[in-house]
Amino acid sequence: MGWHFAARGEHGWAIACRLVPVGVLAGFASSSATVMAVTAGAGLGLIWLAMVSARVRASVDP
Known part of the structure; x- marks a missing residue:
């Protein structure tokens, strides 16, 4: 996805x-070390997946 956004000029x-x-x-x-580390990592991944999915969906022409 990094390449996709870079090609579109969305560097952030x-x-x-x-x-x-x-x-x-x-x-x-x-x-x-801790169960919270796994929880934080999984949560970060799921939140990021939702954000990227919403961003790509918003950029698609209906």
Whole structure:
């Protein structure tokens, strides 16, 4: 999705699409430390998925 947004000139979305997965993976990687890390990582991923889906849906011509 980062490439998609970069090609459209939406650089903020492109950068976020590249950084959010790092946060999700960090949450899962630190799962041995606390359950909240996994919860935060999963929550971040699901919220980001919803935001990107809504953004792409809004940009599609009806």
